Amino acid sequence: MGLGTLDVVMLVLSLLASAAVGVYFSVLGRNSTSVEYLLGGRTMKPLPLALSLMVGTVSAITIMGSAGEMYAYGTQLWLMDLGILLALFIIAKYFIPIMYPLELISLYQYIEKRFKSKWLRQATAVLQLVGGYLFIGFLLFPPSLALQSMMGLSFFVNIIIIGVSCTLYSTFGGVKAVVYADTLQAVVMIVGVLAIVIQGAVNMGGIENVLDIAYHGDRLEFFNMSLNPYQRHSFWLCVIYGFFFTLSNNAVNQSQVQRYFSTGSVRNAQCSVSTQLNSMTALLWEDFLKVLPVFRDWSEIKVGYLQKLIVFLSGVLGIVLGLAVSQFGKSFFTTVLAINGALTGPLIGLFIVALFLPWVPAKGATIGFILAIAFNGVMVIGQQSIPKAPYLPLSKEGCPATSIANVTANVTEIEDVATTIVTTLAPTLAPTLENITTTVTPSPVPSEGIADEWLFGLSYCLNPLWGSMLCILLSLIASAITGYNTPEDVEEKLVDPGMWRIFQRSLKLQIKESFYKTILRRRPRGDHNARDTSDETGTRDPLNNLMDTKDTKDNEIDGNGVV
Structure with a gap:
């Protein structure tokens, strides 16, 4: 399988167009200030930001991963979209109206304001930086692997080409270049996916025939209403996963939140809910470098040049990490899930505590946050000892033996990425070349003899739920021991208005009044x-x-x- 001349031309043009966007905004904003560079002067329009948010969420990992996941385990995962819609409503209704008026550059400035704790702010920023830089490497891995299969170029060359292109337009153009390059890439992505779907349907004799094949292959499954938490996917598990996935990406993630901080009003930000490099720069500058004495007397223009240097160095680091990620081999995809599960749930829980539980002070929130991270870390490590659920039958009927040989040659390197990448390029995986049959049916996973399966066998869809719930619960318990806040300890604008009305009177007074009124009347x-x-x-x-x-x-x- 390879790319034709037209394919190569289109690929090169898309890379050059993205670089040209960066050059254009670099010339246009060569003397831009920090706010202009990182937030586009807060004048960005909703439509390009909406497309940029989509590209930030629907990456190569998502496109290949979702297709591979559904090919391997069925279409139940599609129902996570219901959880996504619910989470978007929560973000627009409760998060944005409080966050946006604060005119933040770093999202975690809110944590410092709410808890009056610089340490807690920096702890959340460090977690975001570690996860963000690793994610840059993860983002470079799948498209580079795909290009290696389709163009024959070295995997390392592909990572450098993609990484350099993204780094250059992000460095010189700032967030405006990123957003408008994302808009261009969104169009290419939508057209490309539609082209694949249409051409695939034509080759297979129409959509009806495709659905018939999927049905007889046991791929079509939408409403598995089972409450069993040990299965891979069900209606409830997918809705929960979609809900927390969206909160993690669009409510507590600097990369995405920075986009709607770039709009001109709360209303525009509420209409949509590769900024990865700029977001990392915003965190480094606002949370760590800005407070250093050496930068206190720097002009805004000079700071802007420094931020461009940070973006460039971040891009270089991302390329290095992309090369390092390739060495994970078969543990690549599980590594992505481990980082996401260990960080997102507790971070969501911390923001929920900050917004809706004004009684909780910094000490209680810190204890709950740290313990929740520790628990989630143990969970994702323990889950690696649980055998994966068997794939649905993987047909390779009609595929040439040479395709099988090419794919099987790298099977040990990309075993866990198989469902996310290889199966979408050539669904021809086979354990060995010598034993080729029409259908591959993996042996069933043993259901007994696995230590701690009662805990680690729980669906990965619940990982962020455990982290969030533990952070909230442990924060409340710790606060009950160490002492609650009073209304004098918290700024009203940092808390949800409905909860603030409840919180206006001290908790002790409310309990006392409740006792007199309900018990003694x-x-x-x-x-x-x-x-x-x-x-x-x-x-x-x-x-x-x-x-x-x-x-x-x-x-x-x-x-x-x-x-």
């Missing part, structure tokens, strides 16, 4: 701020009248010296 003595128990007509509860009368008589008796 009376007002606390000496509490002039407590609400009267009279109803809207001004009529007081007779029981309260009786109790107040008794109190008055008792006081009179005490005043006369009668015991």
